[in-house]
Amino acid sequence: MLSADELKNITSHRTVDARGTACPGPLLEAKKAIGTIQSGQIMEVYSSDEGTKRDIPKWCQKKGHDYLGVVEEPGYFKIFLKKK
Amino acid sequence: MSKMVIGLFSGGVDRLTGAGIIVSGAAANDMDVEIFVLLMGARSFKREIAAGQGELSESPHLKDEFTAALDKHKVKKWTEFLREAKELTHVRIHICGLAGKLWGGEKIHDFVDLADDICGISEYIYAAEEADVHLFI
Numbered sequence: 001m002l003s004a005d006e007l008k009n010i011t012s013h014r015t016v017d018a019r020g021t022a023c024p025g026p027l028l029e030a031k032k033a034i035g036t037i038q039s040g041q042i043m044e045v046y047s048s049d050e051g052t053k054r055d056i057p058k059w060c061q062k063k064g065h066d067y068l069g070v071v072e073e074p075g076y077f078k079i080f081l082k083k084k
Numbered sequence: 085m086s087k088m089v090i091g092l093f094s095g096g097v098d099r100l101t102g103a104g105i106i107v108s109g110a111a112a113n114d115m116d117v118e119i120f121v122l123l124m125g126a127r128s129f130k131r132e133i134a135a136g137q138g139e140l141s142e143s144p145h146l147k148d149e150f151t152a153a154l155d156k157h158k159v160k161k162w163t164e165f166l167r168e169a170k171e172l173t174h175v176r177i178h179i180c181g182l183a184g185k186l187w188g189g190e191k192i193h194d195f196v197d198l199a200d201d202i203c204g205i206s207e208y209i210y211a212a213e214e215a216d217v218h219l220f221i
Contacts, residue, residue: 063113
């Protein structure tokens with residue numbers, strides 16, 4: 001996992017904005033988007049759904065992606081992961 | 085690929101929404117899903133019923149509140165959860181033949197296009213035997 005400062009300075013290859021959608025929306029959007037990036041590339045998922053903070057790390061663990069961490073923003077958060 | 089089998093007995097929009105969310109979670113994890121639609125579920129899969137708003141299985145007096153909450157949180161309709169899951173992973177939806185007949189559905193086109201075929205109860209039992217996850221909703 002990376003620190004908040006490291007995450008704020010990271011370059012993402014794909015951003016998924018799932019703010020305003022409820023579980024399992026953000027997870028499904030992440031799943032659809034992961035296929036559009038290459039192995040080793042980084043994806044950000046924006047969500048305002050609390051359950052997603054646990055869903056996506058679990059999903060990463062299951063699928064073998066690297067969960068890099070989360071950055072809190074007003075009203076939502078950004079989850080960072082690296083595709084396996 | 086791990087497999088989920090669901091015996092979908094309930095026809096209320098609350099339980100169907102729950103089933104849709106569960107199947108979506110399975111789809112996100114690349115699970116193979118088979119849904120066997122039984123009894124009350126078969127009624128809700130009839131074309132004309134699936135197109136409507138539906139009733140709740142539990143606490144019918146909460147229907148307006150439930151519907152408003154789904155709208156507020158932009159929760160998809162149960163049919164859309166299942167449709168999306170079918171696009172993401174292998175999801176097969178079977179209507180139990182007897183259940184369908186109870187509600188006047190004899191052929192697959194009597195049901196919403198999400199349904200793949202009509203089957204007998206043995207197929208459900210065999211599938212449940214082999215599933216990694218078996219749910220009865």
